[in-house]
Amino acid sequence: MADETKWRPPGDDDDEEEEVDEAAYKTVKDAVLFVIEVSPSMLTAPPPPTTDAKKADTDSPTSAALKCAYTLMQQRIISNPNDMMGVLLYGTDKSKFNAEDDASGNPTYPHCYLLTDLDVPAAEDVKALKTLVEDQDEFKELMVPSEQRVAMANVLFCANQIFTTKAPNFSSRRLFIITDNDDPHANDKSAKSSAAVRAKDLYDLGVLIELFPISKPDQEFEKRKFYDDIVYNQSLADPEAPAPVSGPTKASSSGDGISLLASLLSNINSKAVARRALFSNIPLELGPGFSISVKGYIIFKRQEPQRSCYVWLSGEKAQIAIGVSARTAEDTARAVDKAEIKKAYKFGGAQIPFTSAEIAALRNFGDPVIRVLGFKPMSCLPVWANLRPATFLYPSEDDYVGSTRVFAALHAKLLSSRRIGLVWYIARANAAPVIAALYPGAEQRSDSGVQAMPAGLWLIPLPFADDIRANPELPNLIRAPEPLIDRMRAVVQQLQLPRARYDPAKYPNPALQWHYRILQAMALDEELPEKAEDRTLPKYRQIDKRVGEYALEWGRELQAQHEVWEKENRGSVMGVASGGGKRAAAAAAPGEGAGAKRTKKDDDGVVDDAAMKKAFEKNSVGKMTVPALRAWLSGKGLDSRGKKAELVERVEGWYETK
Numbered sequence: 001m002a003d004e005t006k007w008r009p010p011g012d013d014d015d016e017e018e019e020v021d022e023a024a025y026k027t028v029k030d031a032v033l034f035v036i037e038v039s040p041s042m043l044t045a046p047p048p049p050t051t052d053a054k055k056a057d058t059d060s061p062t063s064a065a066l067k068c069a070y071t072l073m074q075q076r077i078i079s080n081p082n083d084m085m086g087v088l089l090y091g092t093d094k095s096k097f098n099a100e101d102d103a104s105g106n107p108t109y110p111h112c113y114l115l116t117d118l119d120v121p122a123a124e125d126v127k128a129l130k131t132l133v134e135d136q137d138e139f140k141e142l143m144v145p146s147e148q149r150v151a152m153a154n155v156l157f158c159a160n161q162i163f164t165t166k167a168p169n170f171s172s173r174r175l176f177i178i179t180d181n182d183d184p185h186a187n188d189k190s191a192k193s194s195a196a197v198r199a200k201d202l203y204d205l206g207v208l209i210e211l212f213p214i215s216k217p218d219q220e221f222e223k224r225k226f227y228d229d230i231v232y233n234q235s236l237a238d239p240e241a242p243a244p245v246s247g248p249t250k251a252s253s254s255g256d257g258i259s260l261l262a263s264l265l266s267n268i269n270s271k272a273v274a275r276r277a278l279f280s281n282i283p284l285e286l287g288p289g290f291s292i293s294v295k296g297y298i299i300f301k302r303q304e305p306q307r308s309c310y311v312w313l314s315g316e317k318a319q320i321a322i323g324v325s326a327r328t329a330e331d332t333a334r335a336v337d338k339a340e341i342k343k344a345y346k347f348g349g350a351q352i353p354f355t356s357a358e359i360a361a362l363r364n365f366g367d368p369v370i371r372v373l374g375f376k377p378m379s380c381l382p383v384w385a386n387l388r389p390a391t392f393l394y395p396s397e398d399d400y401v402g403s404t405r406v407f408a409a410l411h412a413k414l415l416s417s418r419r420i421g422l423v424w425y426i427a428r429a430n431a432a433p434v435i436a437a438l439y440p441g442a443e444q445r446s447d448s449g450v451q452a453m454p455a456g457l458w459l460i461p462l463p464f465a466d467d468i469r470a471n472p473e474l475p476n477l478i479r480a481p482e483p484l485i486d487r488m489r490a491v492v493q494q495l496q497l498p499r500a501r502y503d504p505a506k507y508p509n510p511a512l513q514w515h516y517r518i519l520q521a522m523a524l525d526e527e528l529p530e531k532a533e534d535r536t537l538p539k540y541r542q543i544d545k546r547v548g549e550y551a552l553e554w555g556r557e558l559q560a561q562h563e564v565w566e567k568e569n570r571g572s573v574m575g576v577a578s579g580g581g582k583r584a585a586a587a588a589a590p591g592e593g594a595g596a597k598r599t600k601k602d603d604d605g606v607v608d609d610a611a612m613k614k615a616f617e618k619n620s621v622g623k624m625t626v627p628a629l630r631a632w633l634s635g636k637g638l639d640s641r642g643k644k645a646e647l648v649e650r651v652e653g654w655y656e657t658k
Contacts, residue, residue, distance in 0.1 A: 029082055029083060029084075029167075029170045029171060029172065030080065030083040030084070030170065030172040030173075030174070031083065031084040031085075031086075031118060031163065031166070031167035031170045031172065031173045031174070032072075032076075032083070032084070032085050032086075032174045032176060033085075033086045033087075033088060033118055033159055033162060033163065033173075033174070033175050033176065034065070034069045034085075034086065034087045034088065034176050034178065035088045035090060035155060035159060035175060035176065035177045035178070036062060036065045036066065036069075036087065036088070036089050036090075036178045036179075037062070037089075037090060037091050037177075037178065037179040037180070037181060038062055038089050038090065038091040038092045038113075038143055038144075038145050039091050039145050039180075039181065040145055041061075041180055041181070041216060042060065042061045042062045042091075042179070042180055042214075043060050043061075043062050043063075043143055043145065044060055045059065045060045046060075046217070061178070061180055061214045062143060063133070063139070065178040065212075066087070066129070066132065066133050067133050068178075069085070069087050069116075069129065070126070070129045070130055070133050072085070073085050073121045073125070073126055073129060074126060074520060076121060077121050077126065077520075078306075078516050078519070078520070081120070082120065083120070084118050084119055084120055084121075084166065084167055084170070085116070085118070085119075085121050086114070086116050086117055086118030086119065086162065086166070087114075087115040087116040087129070088112060088113070088114055088115065088155075088158065088159065088162070089112070089113040089114075089115055089142075089143075090111060090112050090113070090150050090155045090158075091111055091145055091146055091149075091150050092111055092112075092113045092142070092143070092144065092145065092146060093111070093144040093145065093146045093147075094113055094142065094144070095107035095109065095110050095111055095112060095113060096112075096113045096114055097109050097112060097114050097158065098114075108158075109154055109155075109157075109158040110148075110150070110154070111146045111148065111150040112150065112154065112155060112158050113142070114158075114162070115129070115132070116128070116129060117162075117166065118162050118163070118166040118167060119166060123523050123524055126524055127524055127525075130524070149184065151185075151191055151194070151195070152184050152185065152191070152195040152198075152226075152230075153191065153194035153195040153197070153198045156195060156198035156199055156201075156202060156230075157198050157201075159175055159202065159207075160198065160201055160202055160205065160207075163175075163202075163205065163207055164205070171206075172208075173205075173206055173207045173208070174207070174208050174209075174210055175202065175207055175208070175209045175210065176210050176212060177209065177210070177211050177212065177230075178212045178214065179211075179212075179213065179214065180213070180214040180215070180216055180221065182213065182221045182222045182223065182225050182226060182227065183222075183225040183226045184226060185226065186225075192226065192229070195226075195229075195230060196229040196230065199229070199230040199231075199232070203232050208232075209230060209231050209232065210231070211223070211227050211230075211231045213227075278296040278297060278298050278391055278427075279295065279296045279368070279427060279428060280295050280296075280396065280398075281293045281294075281295065281396055281398050281399050282294055282295075282296065282368050282369065282370055282427075283368075283369055283370070283399070283400075284370045284372070284393075284407075285369060285370065285371040285372060286372050286406070286410070287372070291400060292395060292400050292402070292403035292406045292407055293395065293396045293397070293398055293399040293400045293403045294370065294393045294394065294395055294396060294403070294407065294457075295393070295394050295395075295396045296391040296392065296393055296427075296459065297391065297392045297393075297394065298389070298391065298392075299390075299392045299453075300389055300390075301389065303509065303512060304512070305512060305515045305516070309321075310323075327341065342354065342355065343356075343359060360430070363430045363432075364429075364430060365426055365431075365432065365433045366426060366433075367426070367429070368426050368427060368428050368429065368431070369424070369425075369426055370393075370423050370424075370425050370436075370438075370459070371423060371424040371425075372421050372422070372423050372438070373421075373422045373423060373424055373435075374421070374422050375414075375419045375420065375421050375422070376419065376420055376422060377418065377419055377420075378418045378419060378420055378439075380420070381420055381437050381439070381460070385437070385460070385462050385463060386460060387461050387462060387463045387467060388461045390439070390458040390459060390460045390461075391458070391459040392441075392454075392456055392457075392458060392459075393438075393456055393457040393458070393459055394407075394454075394456050395407035395408075407457075410457075411440050411455065411456065411457055414438070414440040414457075415440040415442060420437045420438055420439050420440070421437070421438030422435065422436075422437060422438070423435070423436050423437075423438050423459070425459065425461070434461045434462075435461075435462050435464070436459050436460055436461045436462055437459075437460040437462055438457050438458075438459060438460075439457065439458040439459075439460055440457055440458075441453065441455060441456055441457070441458050442455055443455035471645075473643075473644075473645045474645075475622075476619055476620065476621075476622040476623075477619070478565070478619055479619055481561050483557055483561065484554070484557055484558060484561050487550070487553055487554040487557045488554055490547075490550045490553075490554075491547050491550045491551055491554060494546045494547045494550060495543065495546065495547055506535065507535050507536050508535065510532050510533070510534040510535070510536060511532075513532065513533065514532035517529055517532070569618070607624065607628045607631065607632050612624075612632055612651065613655065616651065616652060616655045621648050621651050621652055622644075622648050624648075626644050626647065629644070629647040629648065629651060630647065632651065633647060633650055633651065636654065638650055638654065
């Protein structure tokens with residue numbers, strides 16, 4: 001994950017925006033404990049596939065779950081280096097919870113095996129889990145199911161103690177249960193009741209239980225039998241905690257063409273990302289004296305390799321080297337104290353100094369606020385107006401009770417009437433004000449019914465007049481004839497993405513993945529990969545199969561159209577080839593290419609409609625002189641001011657609308 005903070009000299013933060021309050025903008029640390037059942041059915045590999053499917057399952061559910069934990073642990077080391085992960089097996093013949101269990105014969109939690117303690121994953125933990133996943137002998141030695149059924153209340157109490165001792169102050173704590181047994185205590189109401197009590201204790205502790213059910217080949221997993229009393233769908237009290245699953249989790253079943261590991265990874269990754277607020281409880285003013293409270297989240301953010309650092313290796317343990325800088329006077333090289341320095345801006349070759357109070361006054365535009373200025377149709381928001389990444393807004397009841405209801409009404413009205421809001425937006429103290437669009441977004445769900453994007457409002461910063469640059473003057477382009485456009489239309493239609501939508505989740509950044517793959521290989525003493533996996537490379541065989549013939553037809557049509565164009569413009573082409581337009585026009589015989597130039601100069605720059613129309617059809621309006629263009633525009637009652645590119649655009653626009 002890219003480092004959020006950029007280096008700057010110590011004490012050089014007077015100009016920066018006021019630091020956010022850590023109480024409101026805390027970094028969410030996440031602790032995830034995998035609880036995986038070990039039973040004969042969980043250790044049974046799926047039957048051989050009936051077809052030659054390439055993605056058929058070959059792993060048992062327990063093996064797939066351990067591979068899932070191993071993959072997620074690899075990801076967390078890179079993306080969330082401060083998060084904790086652990087793996088707890090239950091139903092094993094062996095028991096292990098702490099060092100005392102190995103010495104004594106009475107285990108603290110029978111048939112519970114703490115494979116990886118809940119902690120920040122180290123390289124050794126990843127190596128040990130990888131060895132277990134890949135070494136079949138070690139896997140079979142440990143994965144021996146017990147003859148006695150372990151009590152779920154005991155498993156949940158064991159998880160409770162792990163979270164209490166290892167991650168007592170984490171704001172996000174999750175328990176991932178992976179099992180295929182939908183009713184572990186079918187005939188024991190007392191055991192069911194005890195498990196429900198232990199689950200309630202975990203919930204009161206702030207631990208969110210997530211279930212990953214695995215359906216058997218001949219039986220679907222039914223949550224209602226037992227786990228409806230264990231898994232709570234309510235949101236936790238901490239607003240920064242990850243959102244729970246909306247609705248029941250779709251069961252992962254093994255079978256032809258369905259990878260159990262991929263299914264588990266997809267589900268767990270969708271629940272493994274914690275929400276992080278960009279700002280909290282900013283008032284959204286809908287009118288004078290009428291405000292609600294909202295929070296802002298960064299949904300999309302460009303990821304870059306983590307910043308490298310200098311390391312001192314001469315000691316007993318590697319230490320990060322900390323850089324120190326100092327300011328010196330230019331003439332005497334004397335160290336200058338911070339109190340002796342004033343900040344200045346250059347203006348007209350002079351240095352204009354400012355005191356700290358004056359700079360603070362210049363930067364102060366008021367308290368943080370999102371103030372609605374008015375509303376406009378969605379069509380008024382052009383595509384190019386997205387100056388910076390948008391911020392996702394969601395209501396908060398912290399400062400104003402009833403904010404959720406007002407926010408929902410505003411969102412529904414904007415969405416139904418297809419309108420946007422224009423707002424005055426100050427993100428935080430000392431931040432520069434921004435004019436932004438308040439764009440309503442509808443809820444989006446995946447094919448499996450999981451929420452892919454929540455419903456809410458998007459805050460899109462808009463450019464000021466100073467941010468818009470003038471378009472460069474482009475050369476006159478030859479307009480493609482209609483037959484050529486029709487041929488290309490067939491090519492474009494055949495190369496549409498699935499559902500005509502780009503899904504970024506399918507295309508990881510190849511440079512970023514390659515960087516971390518090399519880093520991982522060096523840290524875990526693995527063999528360096530030969531080449532990077534780049535999913536952005538075009539699939540040339542599929543492209544050739546789908547549009548190969550259409551592309552050849554387009555090429556033949558292009559050749560035919562080029563021959564026609566050469567015949568119609570033979571004189572002008574030969575004139576250019578003979579040494580430039582002006583000299584060729586001067587040397588050409590009357591009516592053989594010099595006519596266009598003489599037309600511009602005839603009658604002191606006046607061009608008739610026939611000549612202008614002919615120039616438009618040949619896409620040569622740009623060859624006209626500025627006086628000729630202005631005279632023609634004035635004759636049509638059009639604006640004749642501006643640069644030549646603007647005049648040409650008006651002439652062409654007039655003919656295009658005829």
